[in-house]
Amino acid sequence: MDNQTNAADGEFAELTKLTQKINSVTLPQELKEKAQTMIHRAELSFKYHTQFSQFDAVAAYIDWITSLPWQYKTPDNLDIKNAKLILDKYHYGLGELKDRILEYLSVMKLNLNLSQIHPDAKHNFTRAPILFFVGLVGTGKTTMAISIAEALNRKFVRIPFGGMGSALDLRGESRVHPDAEVGQLIKALRRAGSKNPVILLDELDRVAEHARSDIMGVLVELLDPEQNVGFIDHYIDFPFDLSEVLFIATANNTNNISTAVMDRLEPIQMPSYNDEEKIVIAKSYVYPKILAATGLSAGQLQIEDNVWSAIVRPLGYDSGIRTLERTIDGVCRKVARQIIENQVSKVTLTNDNVKKFLPTW
Numbered sequence: 199m200d201n202q203t204n205a206a207d208g209e210f211a212e213l214t215k216l217t218q219k220i221n222s223v224t225l226p227q228e229l230k231e232k233a234q235t236m237i238h239r240a241e242l243s244f245k246y247h248t249q250f251s252q253f254d255a256v257a258a259y260i261d262w263i264t265s266l267p268w269q270y271k272t273p274d275n276l277d278i279k280n281a282k283l284i285l286d287k288y289h290y291g292l293g294e295l296k297d298r299i300l301e302y303l304s305v306m307k308l309n310l311n312l313s314q315i316h317p318d319a320k321h322n323f324t325r326a327p328i329l330f331f332v333g334l335v336g337t338g339k340t341t342m343a344i345s346i347a348e349a350l351n352r353k354f355v356r357i358p359f360g361g362m363g364s365a366l367d368l369r370g371e372s373r374v375h376p377d378a379e380v381g382q383l384i385k386a387l388r389r390a391g392s393k394n395p396v397i398l399l400d401e402l403d404r405v406a407e408h409a410r411s412d413i414m415g416v417l418v419e420l421l422d423p424e425q426n427v428g429f430i431d432h433y434i435d436f437p438f439d440l441s442e443v444l445f446i447a448t449a450n451n452t453n454n455i456s457t458a459v460m461d462r463l464e465p466i467q468m469p470s471y472n473d474e475e476k477i478v479i480a481k482s483y484v485y486p487k488i489l490a491a492t493g494l495s496a497g498q499l500q501i502e503d504n505v506w507s508a509i510v511r512p513l514g515y516d517s518g519i520r521t522l523e524r525t526i527d528g529v530c531r532k533v534a535r536q537i538i539e540n541q542v543s544k545v546t547l548t549n550d551n552v553k554k555f556l557p558t559w
Contacts, residue, residue: 213241216260223264229436233260255373262380263434266387271394271442275351276307284349289338290479295466299346328421330447333468336518339448340400347396352444354396355386360404365412370433380433383420387438394442403449414456421445421462476510476522484523492530499533500546508552528557
């Protein structure tokens with residue numbers, strides 16, 4: 199009898215914790231009442247010593263809804279000069295793309311000013327275009343999205359679509375299934391901790407063939423500003439307002455993306471880089487970052503100007519900069535080893551010795 203009493207006390211204590219968790223956050227009233235009803239049913243089951251096998255499911259559900267940013271959002275930084283500095287800091291060239299982003303920020307700024315004068319116009323401020331970066335691998339699509347988030351002072355989360363095999367991966371699964379879980383959208387919002395993050399929908403063209411039509415159907419709803427104000431995840435089973443999320447999508451090409459989804463996207467072509475541009479990118483952006491990451495100082499590794507062409511194109515033409523990053527990383531590692539093993543204070547790369555330091559592919 200004592201064991202049963204102790205078990206019941208422990209169960210009621212857990213229910214009390216769940217109630218406290220609900221009361222400690224701001225939830226939509228209907229959702230709060232729904233959660234309280236679930237706890238009340240569990241309480242009655244424990245009170246009358248009937249079997250209640252769904253306690254873990256109830257606890258998991260309440261954990262999810264209390265962890266979502268129903269109200270909280272980060273304040274936007276709409277300083278155009280600051281945004282331009284950040285974009286130029288991480289990306290060389292891409293003038294047309296940067297102009298488009300700065301135009302978008304300017305529109306946000308004007309709408310914010312308008313909303314302060316006329317509160318009824320505030321909804322215009324929340325309507326963001328869905329930027330769609332299309333380009334070959336390594337051309338900076340993902341890093342541009344990260345830079346936009348930093349410029350806006352927003353949280354950044356990425357949802358990979360490569361190999362995604364079911365629309366349920368996005369929308370979640372109903373709680374009637376024993377192994378149900380939330381979809382990638384809700385997981386992303388929980389990781390972000392705000393209702394207005396930058397969410398990167400990465401590699402839309404690489405979803406699994408058998409699930410493409412279903413996933414595209416969810417994307418149509420997700421990216422439509424008239425529909426995403428009440429996006430419903432099957433697990434949460436309650437509308438979540440996604441209208442303040444800035445969605446950015448990427449793809450290598452548009453062949454496998456449905457017309458309905460394309461209609462909701464604003465395609466921006468990411469250009470390939472020629473050798474001259476890559477040399478500037480290597481010197482000004484990639485090399486300083488990798489030099490610091492490998493623990494080397496600028497005085498320990500010197501690269502002569504006429505060597506950069508060999509570093510930029512070790513294997514022939516490449517449209518992006520990933521190979522360039524790997525090459526410079528390999529060079530820095532080999533130099534670091536030589537400094538440690540041979541106790542030299544400085545290494546200079548010249549046309550005569552550069553092949554010794556290039557990675558072997």
